[in-house]
Amino acid sequence: MRRFYVIGFGLLLLFDTLAQISFKLAGDYALPLEFGPAWLLRVFGAPWIYGAFVGYVGAFFTWMTLLRHAPIGPAFAASHLEIVSVLLLSHGLFDEHIGTLQLLGALCIVAGILCLAVGETESERAGATLEHLPPAPHEPPR
Amino acid sequence: MNAPSGGLVALLWTLNVVVDTAGQLAFKAAAHDAHESDGLQRWRHMASRPWLWLGIGCYIAEFLVWLAFLSLVPLSEGVLLGSINIVVVMLAGRLLFGERLSRMRTAGILLIATGVALVGLP
Numbered sequence: 001m002r003r004f005y006v007i008g009f010g011l012l013l014l015f016d017t018l019a020q021i022s023f024k025l026a027g028d029y030a031l032p033l034e035f036g037p038a039w040l041l042r043v044f045g046a047p048w049i050y051g052a053f054v055g056y057v058g059a060f061f062t063w064m065t066l067l068r069h070a071p072i073g074p075a076f077a078a079s080h081l082e083i084v085s086v087l088l089l090s091h092g093l094f095d096e097h098i099g100t101l102q103l104l105g106a107l108c109i110v111a112g113i114l115c116l117a118v119g120e121t122e123s124e125r126a127g128a129t130l131e132h133l134p135p136a137p138h139e140p141p142r
Numbered sequence: 143m144n145a146p147s148g149g150l151v152a153l154l155w156t157l158n159v160v161v162d163t164a165g166q167l168a169f170k171a172a173a174h175d176a177h178e179s180d181g182l183q184r185w186r187h188m189a190s191r192p193w194l195w196l197g198i199g200c201y202i203a204e205f206l207v208w209l210a211f212l213s214l215v216p217l218s219e220g221v222l223l224g225s226i227n228i229v230v231v232m233l234a235g236r237l238l239f240g241e242r243l244s245r246m247r248t249a250g251i252l253l254i255a256t257g258v259a260l261v262g263l264p
Contacts, residue, residue, distance in 0.1 A: 063169065064169065064172070064173055064188070064194075065173075067169055067170050067172075067173035067174075068173045068174075068176075068177050068184075069177075071235055071239065071241040071242075072166055072167065072169075072170040072231060072234075072235040072239065072241070073231055073232035073233075073234075073235035073236065073241050073243070073247070073251060074232075074241075074247050074250065074251060076166055076227075076228060076231045076232075076235075077228045077231075077232065077250065077251040077254040077255065078250075078254070080228065080254055080257075080258055083257075083258060083261055087261065101260050101261070101263045102260070102261050104257075104260050105256075105257040105258065105259070105260030105261035105262075105263075106257065106261065107257070108253050108254070108256050108257030108260060109253070109254050109257035109258065109261075110257075111253050111257075112249075112250045112251065112252070112253030112254035112255075112256075112257060113250065113254065114250075115246050115247075115249045115250030115253060116246070116247060116250035116251070118246055119244055119245075119246025119247045119249075119250060122244075122246065123242075123244065
């Protein structure tokens with residue numbers, strides 16, 4: 001189950017980040033913003049917007065697979081790690097400024113994810129069943 | 143929030159929380175409902191039930207509500223209020239799916255919600 005979560009949330013983070021960064025690149029490339037066919041042609045004529053599609057679709061399928069086992073409360077919270085990756089990448093790629101509060105917030109999010117990870121490891125070690133879900137047929141009973 | 147459109151802002155924000163939470167719960171219900179089948183069969187099962195489509199419908203509605211909301215408040219305020227959604231989804235998961243809220247889990251979720259709020263502060 002640990003592997004399932006690490007791979008699942010890792011993929012989700014990758015797809016979510018890809019979508020956000022691609023949207024930004026697509027928007028930047030298509031500047032100036034105007035509501036007409038010329039702008040749309042610029043958006044869809046560059047590869048970036050397709051990265052955003054891949055990110056959205058990939059994130060959807062990953063999320064629905066994760067939710068098979070993951071409880072929605074902690075999983076929904078954990079999906080916000082995307083904010084940290086986008087914050088760091090937008091600093092590296094677009095020279096966006098990261099303020100003290102934003103840095104503090106990013107640290108809080110990472111600390112929260114660590115709490116969730118430790119909590120799951122502990123409950124698995126204690127032999128507690130994951131949730132309300134019975135084990136899936138292909139898995140050994142916990 | 144005390145601008146003349148304060149009532150509308152509050153309404154849109156409430157709608158955002160409701161639609162976001164409903165969407166996530168619908169996705170969880172879809173995944174839970176189909177947890178016994180595998181692979182393509184699982185997707186076929188999910189597609190034949192209303193939950194998945196309710197979730198997707200909520201996503202589309204949320205997109206529109208969010209767009210309207212952000213046209214009235216600055217993005218930072220929007221992100222700030224979005225952290226409330228994390229807590230609401232946690233409570234709803236507890237109530238509707240009986241999800242355990244151990245001390246570590248609750249601490250982790252609240253830390254993440256605080257972090258999201260901090261990132262959103264101007």
